[in-house]
Every structure is written in C-alpha cells, then in structure tokens.
Amino acid sequence: MDGRILSIGAAAAASGLPVKTIRYYEEIGLIPRATRTNGGAHGSGRRIYNDADVGRLRFVHHARLFGLNLADIRELLALAEGKGCPSQQPEYREILRRHLDEIDERVRHLLGLRAAIEGLISPARRANAQECSWNTCACIQPMEPIPSSAARPLRRRGMKGGHHV
Numbered sequence: 001m002d003g004r005i006l007s008i009g010a011a012a013a014a015s016g017l018p019v020k021t022i023r024y025y026e027e028i029g030l031i032p033r034a035t036r037t038n039g040g041a042h043g044s045g046r047r048i049y050n051d052a053d054v055g056r057l058r059f060v061h062h063a064r065l066f067g068l069n070l071a072d073i074r075e076l077l078a079l080a081e082g083k084g085c086p087s088q089q090p091e092y093r094e095i096l097r098r099h100l101d102e103i104d105e106r107v108r109h110l111l112g113l114r115a116a117i118e119g120l121i122s123p124a125r126r127a128n129a130q131e132c133s134w135n136t137c138a139c140i141q142p143m144e145p146i147p148s149s150a151a152r153p154l155r156r157r158g159m160k161g162g163h164h165v
Contacts, residue, residue: 003051008034011049015057022057030070030077031056068099116142 012019025031026047034053038045049057056077063073072095079086086092119125119142132139 006049008047011054014054016061
C-alpha cells in the first residue's frame with residue numbers, strides 16, 4: 001500500500017463521500033473491494049484505504065456532482081485504468097457529449113412541464129373553474145396537450161432502485 005493508510009471514515013472525509021456510499025460503490029463493483037486489516041479483501045477486518053483509493057473515490061464523487069450516471073463513471077474509470085488520464089482519451093469527450101445531450105433533453109422536459117403548470121395556475125383556468133368532485137375535477141388536467149418530451153418522467157441511465165448516490 002502506498003502513502004497513508006486510512007480508515008473508511010477518514011477516506012470518506014477526504015473524498016467527500018459518505019461511508020455508506022463508499023460501501024455501496026464497493027458492493028456494486030464500481031470501486032475495488034477495500035483491503036482489510038486482516039490482510040484479505042473479503043475478510044472481516046476493517047477496510048483500509050490509501051491515497052490512490054481516496055483519489056479514485058474523489059474522482060467518482062466529482063463525476064456524480066456533474067450528474068454522470070454510474071455506467072458512465074464505470075467507463076471513465078476503465079479508461080483511467082487502461083489508458084491513463086481519461087481527459088486525454090476521445091471516449092472521455094464522447095461520454096461527456098452524451099451527458100450534455102441528456103441534460104438538454106431534461107431541460108426541454110422541464111420547460112414543457114413549466115409551461116403546462118403555468119397553464120394550470122393561469123387566470124383563464126380559474127375563470128373556467130366549476131363545482132369540483134372526483135367525477136368532475138379537472139384541476140390537474142392540462143388545457144393543451146403536454147409535449148411528449150414533458151409528459152414522460154425524467155429517467156436517468158444507470159440508476160437502480162432510486163439510489164441517488
């Protein structure tokens with residue numbers, strides 16, 4: 001092991017990731033299983049990390065802050081393992097361009113939702129209000145069709161079980 005030897009708590013503090021998230025990333029194979037104090041990778045000893053491990057965790061944390069999904073982060077980590085710094089590889093730009101396309105799609109989605117919600121609270125809508133019951137309630141129905149880009153819920157590639165880590 002090179003450099004400092006850190007506990008999972010110290011690695012969490014140094015990387016900006018919660019301990020629980022580090023364990024999750026290890027569980028799903030995003031990061032390698034930590035070395036253990038008893039010498040085994042799968043033993044019952046305490047997890048220990050070195051500076052390189054913390055650097056990898058920090059890389060993952062920053063990628064998540066930019067909204068990259070776990071699948072894209074796996075690709076970037078594989079690039080780094082195989083070819084060195086990801087930013088020097090054409091695949092890096094490809095992954096980030098794809099992410100920009102996804103951001104643009106979400107922006108269009110949100111703008112469509114915004115327009116639809118503005119329609120729900122418009123003065124014209126209130127003027128057409130009627131006696132309301134579950135059989136007649138139209139307070140959440142759009143006045144105009146919602147654009148298909150706004151009608152479907154936002155989904156993020158690479159997310160399972162609602163984890164936002």
